[in-house]
Amino acid sequence: MKRRDLERHNLERHPLERHSLDRPTLNPVLVGGMVIAMAGLLVDLRGMVSPVASGSHHEACQGTVNQQVTLSREQLAQLLTVPERDSRDRITQIAGAPYCQLQNIQVRAGVAAERQVYPLAFDPQTRLVILYEGNEYAGYRFSFQ
Amino acid sequence: MLGIALASNKPPIKPPLQRCWRNAWTSLMAIALLGSACSQAPRPVRTVPIQQSWELQLGSTVGKHRIAGGLGDISIEMKGDRVYIPFDGEVQSNDIPGCYIYSTPDVPAYLFRLCGLKSGKTGRVRSGDSLGSADYLHFAALRRQPDGTWALVEPSKEMLERMISK
Numbered sequence: 133m134k135r136r137d138l139e140r141h142n143l144e145r146h147p148l149e150r151h152s153l154d155r156p157t158l159n160p161v162l163v164g165g166m167v168i169a170m171a172g173l174l175v176d177l178r179g180m181v182s183p184v185a186s187g188s189h190h191e192a193c194q195g196t197v198n199q200q201v202t203l204s205r206e207q208l209a210q211l212l213t214v215p216e217r218d219s220r221d222r223i224t225q226i227a228g229a230p231y232c233q234l235q236n237i238q239v240r241a242g243v244a245a246e247r248q249v250y251p252l253a254f255d256p257q258t259r260l261v262i263l264y265e266g267n268e269y270a271g272y273r274f275s276f277q
Numbered sequence: 278m279l280g281i282a283l284a285s286n287k288p289p290i291k292p293p294l295q296r297c298w299r300n301a302w303t304s305l306m307a308i309a310l311l312g313s314a315c316s317q318a319p320r321p322v323r324t325v326p327i328q329q330s331w332e333l334q335l336g337s338t339v340g341k342h343r344i345a346g347g348l349g350d351i352s353i354e355m356k357g358d359r360v361y362i363p364f365d366g367e368v369q370s371n372d373i374p375g376c377y378i379y380s381t382p383d384v385p386a387y388l389f390r391l392c393g394l395k396s397g398k399t400g401r402v403r404s405g406d407s408l409g410s411a412d413y414l415h416f417a418a419l420r421r422q423p424d425g426t427w428a429l430v431e432p433s434k435e436m437l438e439r440m441i442s443k
Contacts, residue, residue: 189365191364191365191383215423216386216421216422216423217422217423234383237384237435237436238433238435238436239384239387239418239420239432239433239436240418240420240430240431240432240433241430241431241432241433241434242431242433243433245384247383247384247385261382261383261385262385263384263385263386263387270385270386270387270420270421271385271386271387271421272385272386273380273381273382273383273384273385273386274382275382275383276382
């Protein structure tokens with residue numbers, strides 16, 4: 133094709149090309165959706181929808197605190213083998229005196245519950261909470277901060 | 278030059294309907310993206326194996342009607358008042374429709390089942406949070422057994438008071 137022919141051809145193509153670009157018709161629904169999506173990605177709404185703060189706080193200790201008390205991996209492993217309903221002494225033999233005690237509560241009618249706390253030596257942010265009812269070991273839970 | 282000629286003969290203008298569909302589809306994708314950005318990690322439904330087994334259990338039916346509270350549940354007339362969380366913890370949906378399981382590391386060895394809430398929220402909760410309101414709250418305290426099941430026990434007045442007053 134000669135150069136002149138080519139130029140003519142390009143001139144002819146121009147009007148079509150404008151159509152073929154498919155003008156970015158600013159569809160309000162599309163733009164609105166994209167803006168909301170971008171905002172949604174930038175702002176974490178979770179904290180507003182449900183008040184979930186970063187980490188929960190440990191319940192405050194009552195009475196004396198034995199700062200030096202922690203639970204080793206071996207002690208923890210041994211503790212987890214003790215079944216619920218075993219005696220309180222069995223736990224004390226393994227874990228020793230607790231780091232601290234939480235406020236006494238009554239979960240079950242007529243039975244006072246005692247809660248003792250042992251921070252983990254290898255993960256001090258995590259603590260093991262043990263619940264006793266009288267002389268009976270009722271169970272444990274890990275409390276994460 | 279055959280290609281150019283062909284291109285000029287076939288203008289790639291999309292029919293208006295097709296363009297509309299494409300835009301609608303993109304908008305839907307954008308909204309879906311927003312939805313996924315906001316949604317929390319799914320909390321699995323917690324099934325709690327109960328030690329006691331009765332014929333008339335919570336969630337089963339009598340005639341055409343569902344049992345809203347069984348033996349072991351304390352039903353409290355709440356008259357639309359709110360239920361509160363006494364200790365930081367977690368709320369999960371129960372496999373019994375309309376019931377929630379509340380657990381907290383501050384009270385080891387126990388779970389609490391709450392049924393009858395008009396709307397409950399799940400996930401991590403903090404002390405003092407409202408769990409929702411109820412006309413009648415059916416409350417059960419469950420104590421962990423050595424075999425992994427949970428026994429319905431009589432909850433203390435103290436625990437109930439903590440749940441229904443801030």
